[in-house]
Amino acid sequence: KMEPFTIIPEGKIGLILSNDGAQIPTGAILARRVDSDNFQDAELFLNNNGQKGRQTSYITAGTYRINTFAFNITITDMIIIHENMVGIVTTLDGEPIDRGQIAGKQVEGHNNFQDFDEFIIKGGNRGLQPQIILAGSYNINPWAVQIEEIPMTDVPIGYVGVVISYIGEDGKDVTGDSFKHGNIVTKGYRGVWSEPLGPGKYPLNKYTMKMELVPTTNLVLNWANAR
Numbered sequence: 001k002m003e004p005f006t007i008i009p010e011g012k013i014g015l016i017l018s019n020d021g022a023q024i025p026t027g028a029i030l031a032r033r034v035d036s037d038n039f040q041d042a043e044l045f046l047n048n049n050g051q052k053g054r055q056t057s058y059i060t061a062g063t064y065r066i067n068t069f070a071f072n073i074t075i076t077d078m079i080i081i082h083e084n085m086v087g088i089v090t091t092l093d094g095e096p097i098d099r100g101q102i103a104g105k106q107v108e109g110h111n112n113f114q115d116f117d118e119f120i121i122k123g124g125n126r127g128l129q130p131q132i133i134l135a136g137s138y139n140i141n142p143w144a145v146q147i148e149e150i151p152m153t154d155v156p157i158g159y160v161g162v163v164i165s166y167i168g169e170d171g172k173d174v175t176g177d178s179f180k181h182g183n184i185v186t187k188g189y190r191g192v193w194s195e196p197l198g199p200g201k202y203p204l205n206k207y208t209m210k211m212e213l214v215p216t217t218n219l220v221l222n223w224a225n226a227r
Contacts, residue, residue: 006064006073013139014059015074021045021052029093030144033057033117042070054143056093056116079138079147086203087133088148089113094126103128103167103208116144130167132205152201153211161197161211163204165190 008014016039024031031051036044038059059073066073081087091113097104104125110118112133133147140147155161168190185191196214204211 003068006059006066006068008059008061008064008075010061011078011137012061012075013078013141014064015076015141015143016055016057016059017072017074018045018050018052018055019070019072021050024051024053030054030056030116032120038064038066039071040065042067045070056120056141056144058139058141060139076142079133079140079142081133081135081138081147081149083135084152084201085135085149086152086205088150088205088207089129089131089133090146090148091116091119091124091126091129092144092146094120094124097125097127101167103130103205106130112138112140113145114139116141128207130205130208132203134203150206153204153206154201155197155199155211155213157199158217159199159213159215161202162214163187163193163197164210164212165193165208166210167208 006014018031018039020042021031031053033056034045034048034050036042036048036050039045039055039057079087091104093116094104104127105123107119107122107124109122110116110124113119113129113131153161165188168188170185170190183191184194187193187195197211202211
């Protein structure tokens with residue numbers, strides 16, 4: 001049966017569903033990456049214990065010789081985060097989030113979630129992520145990662161932003177014994193950060209931290225004119 005090459009246009013990625021292979025392990029929802037020459041070698045895929053079902057791997061823009069009896073291809077858009085916006089990330093596969101936390105742990109080396117297998121190998125958690133992604137175009141598998149685009153957080157002139165973080169380790173209170181109104185912690189820990197944010201735009205994750213605006217301008221009353 002004659003079939004055309006698989007062509008992925010610019011600005012798109014190809015999602016792969018394998019019709020044959022080993023079973024996906026219990027608890028996982030996506031098949032892990034194996035060497036298969038971008039799914040062009042179905043025999044190599046099977047010999048490397050490639051798994052049946054939706055794949056973490058995808059193919060980028062280009063032309064491919066893929067056996068469409070072995071693999072179904074779904075073409076979808078790249079993820080685009082616009083200027084002055086941030087992408088909030090929720091992953092759909094991985095380890096459970098640690099008890100007492102509302103988001104997964106910080107994981108490095110996955111290239112903004114474009115290498116989801118690396119995220120899994122390094123113990124990434126399923127669910128809300130502390131990392132955000134900035135403006136740009138990304139090859140992200142929507143079967144593995146969901147992105148919500150929101151505006152950056154703005155601190156106007158005349159204010160500072162006091163950050164309250166809901167994630168991270170419990171930080172040491174830096175206020176001293178004389179302060180009895182709550183705990184202030186170093187930046188990066190869970191609690192109220194001691195260092196406020198000056199005027200500007202910040203890529204904050206609204207689900208893992210909150211920012212309160214505090215005015216810094218002084219109000220000068222001219223009593224002579226007031227009378």
